[in-house]
Amino acid sequence: MNHSSFNSRDCGTCPIRHRAVCSRCEPDELEHLDEIKYYRTYEAGQPVIWAGDPMEFVASVVTGIATLSQTMEDGRTQMVGLLLPSDFIGRPGREIAPFDVVAVTDLTLCCFRKKPFEDLMGSTPSIGTRLLQMTLDELDSAREWMLVLGRKTAREKIASLLLIIARRDAALYKRLPADGMAFDLPLTREAMADYLGLTLETVSRQISALKKSGVIQLQGKRQVHIPDLQRLVSETGDDLDGGPIF
Amino acid sequence: MNHSSFNSRDCGTCPIRHRAVCSRCEPDELEHLDEIKYYRTYEAGQPVIWAGDPMEFVASVVTGIATLSQTMEDGRTQMVGLLLPSDFIGRPGREIAPFDVVAVTDLTLCCFRKKPFEDLMGSTPSIGTRLLQMTLDELDSAREWMLVLGRKTAREKIASLLLIIARRDAALYKRLPADGMAFDLPLTREAMADYLGLTLETVSRQISALKKSGVIQLQGKRQVHIPDLQRLVSETGDDLDGGPIF
DNA sequence: AACATACTTTGATCAGGATCAAAGCAGGAT
DNA sequence: ATCCTGCTTTGATCCTGATCAAAGTATGTT
Incomplete structure (x- = not known):
């Protein structure tokens, strides 16, 4: 042991x-x-x-x-x-x-x-x-x-996945969500696609689009920084009134 | 009581x-x-x-x-x-x-x-x-x-849903799957669409297509007859070797 | 350094399903 | 019967995401 x-x-x-x-x-x-x-x-x-x-x-x-x-x-x-x-x-x-x-x-x-x-x-x-x-x-x-899987658009799917990972990450390490938070993406684009019912090309394009919109920032391919969590939440299509996020 | x-x-x-x-x-x-x-x-x-x-x-x-x-x-x-x-x-x-x-x-x-x-x-x-x-x-x-939801085509989704209903129906009433079986569709086209992540129009079209192909037969809108279960299974895209269906 | 490998990005084109629209059908109420 | 309402079918067109293709990037290997 x-x-x-x-x-x-x-x-x-x-x-x-x-x-x-x-x-x-x-x-x-x-x-x-x-x-x-x-x-x-x-x-x-x-x-x-x-x-x-x-x-x-x-x-x-x-x-x-x-x-x-x-x-x-x-x-x-x-x-x-x-x-x-x-x-x-x-x-x-x-x-x-x-x-x-x-x-x-x-x-x-x-x-x-x-x-x-x-x-x-x-x-x-x-x-x-x-x-x-x-x-x-x-x-x-x-x-x-x-x-x-059934009802969200590709962009909403990506935002939802990022939020899930951010949420679990924050819960696990008991970090408080400052007005910005950063984490490593543990999944390849292909794995994200398999999670989301998309192709890896679509995942890549939507991540680029979210970056261009300023919703997320990338350092390298895997390190994600989220400057404004509420902004990301609004991209998921989910109800904002669904209680606290963390 | x-x-x-x-x-x-x-x-x-x-x-x-x-x-x-x-x-x-x-x-x-x-x-x-x-x-x-x-x-x-x-x-x-x-x-x-x-x-x-x-x-x-x-x-x-x-x-x-x-x-x-x-x-x-x-x-x-x-x-x-x-x-x-x-x-x-x-x-x-x-x-x-x-x-x-x-x-x-x-x-x-x-x-x-x-x-x-x-x-x-x-x-x-x-x-x-x-x-x-x-x-x-x-x-x-x-x-x-x-x-x-994530990976099947509209036609495969419809076939999968029909098979699920047929299976549960057969299990509930302990009917053996004869070479043909019939059951009532309990759901509207819209409810099926909500289950499958489709629109009701697509559901309707795919049901019509399955009927035209002879995979299913309809009496009225809701009464479904399946002449050959294996045929329906093959339309779901699922592995045929996945064990007995019922 | 050159190469190999795995992963990612971006572009061009295509197609499956969504959307918009209209008509068909069946059952119930008057 | 006629109308009404809810459900379904079918048609025309559009658009999102898939597919096919190629180039870019990072890491490790020889």
């Missing part, structure tokens, strides 16, 4: 959802968990698992980013989930992975062998409750994403 | 998921449930609840069809879920409805007041487990739908 790879910030920002399954956050369950959990790392670009493969573990993302995606016979690909630190992978009670999981950056997973995890769930109801809440939140996110 | 409106077929085909919360299917929990549950009916077109409204109950669809949808300020609408008999509405642990719920046909809900339902969940772990399974299934469906 190599805990030395975790610095204190990882634990300080570790969301509640992670605590539910992470022995480092719930030391009283340490021994039990240590028997069934292990860490695993993947390099950027490596597959974690393919749709249809048997999946003998569930896991929590510790560091890095992974994608959940689906590919059609002819190669058309749709990303159906973006897995950021603290997100959960896998499901108790199902043997087969329903989607492809791929590491897009270097990735560390905190894995739990499935059988003992299910046993633990049975004996610790709070884990099931926590998992239900997380799953309901994910379902809401997926449904919100359906509006983006 | 008016159970007389349930005929025996309703209970015979009542899926496991419904059993988890329906006293009619779990008579041993009858008294307890009777204190907290009630039936409620809605006419076709009536709203059940609007996004943002406080929601003081959870419910299970008994008969009829409802939709979950999201609308943007400018009126663009995306349906994010189709609620058929046995589907669950609402979520423990959240006060506010995240989406609009509207009855598209006459609708009967089996409602449970939220507080006591949550108490019941706490004391009956199997309900939470069941709810987790249902939610995970819904999440998978939502993610599969993201592929439809």
Whole structure:
């Protein structure tokens, strides 16, 4: 159990959802968990698992980013989930992975062998409750994403994705949204296109257009600076009165 | 408690998921449930609840069809879920409805007041487990739908929707898929468009095109006959090797 | 330095679906 | 019957984003 790879910030920002399954956050369950959990790392670009493969573990993302995606016979690909630190992978009670999981950056997973995890769930109801809440939140996110995919224009899609990444980034590092904020784009243009149901050319063009309009600024290809968050929000087409953004 | 409106077929085909919360299917929990549950009916077109409204109950669809949808300020609408008999509405642990719920046909809900339902969940772990399974299934469906919205052509979208309805219909009534099957389209062209991220004109045109190709036959506007299910499947663009359809 | 590779940008053209418009159809009310 | 209303079909045209193509940029390798 190599805990030395975790610095204190990882634990300080570790969301509640992670605590539910992470022995480092719930030391009283340490021994039990240590028997069934292990860490695993993947390099950027490596597959974690393919749709249809048997999946003998569930896991929590510790560091890095992974994608959940689906590919059609002819190669058309749709990303159906973006897995950021603290997100959960896998499901108790199902043997087969329903989607492809791929590491897009270097990735560390905190894995739990499935059988003992299910046993633990049975004996610790709070884990099931926590998992239900997380799953309901994910379902809401997926449904919100359906509006983006089905009804938004290319420009609105890009703005929505940037806002999602900015929001998760801010939440994760507990940065307050100053009047400007900056972050690294973790995805290639192609990955963004797969997320948004667009082509990579359209993604590139729309990012250029947002830059030209002054909504975003770019340093290099990946470093994004947003001078005015409200401006970006208004580009998403979403209701401005939908409550606080962060 | 008016159970007389349930005929025996309703209970015979009542899926496991419904059993988890329906006293009619779990008579041993009858008294307890009777204190907290009630039936409620809605006419076709009536709203059940609007996004943002406080929601003081959870419910299970008994008969009829409802939709979950999201609308943007400018009126663009995306349906994010189709609620058929046995589907669950609402979520423990959240006060506010995240989406609009509207009855598209006459609708009967089996409602449970939220507080006591949550108490019941706490004391009956199997309900939470069941709810987790249902939610995970819904999440998978939502993610599969993201592929439809993001990457499929209009024709493939229509074929996918017809197949989903046919599949659910067959499962609900336990009809075996003969070499041909028929069902009523419960949705207007506009509702189908909202589900598929299309306009109603495109839906109409693609349905006409599928009819002209002989993939489907229509009696009137709503009664659909599918002479060859495999033919319809091949129109969805999905992998044919994805296991049995029903 | 020269090259290779992967990613990105930009241009030109095309096509699928949206939009605008009008007519057809069925069921219900008077 | 006639009218009305809501739903559906079909036509004409437009536009957004896809496709095809090529050049630009950054990073690492020999």
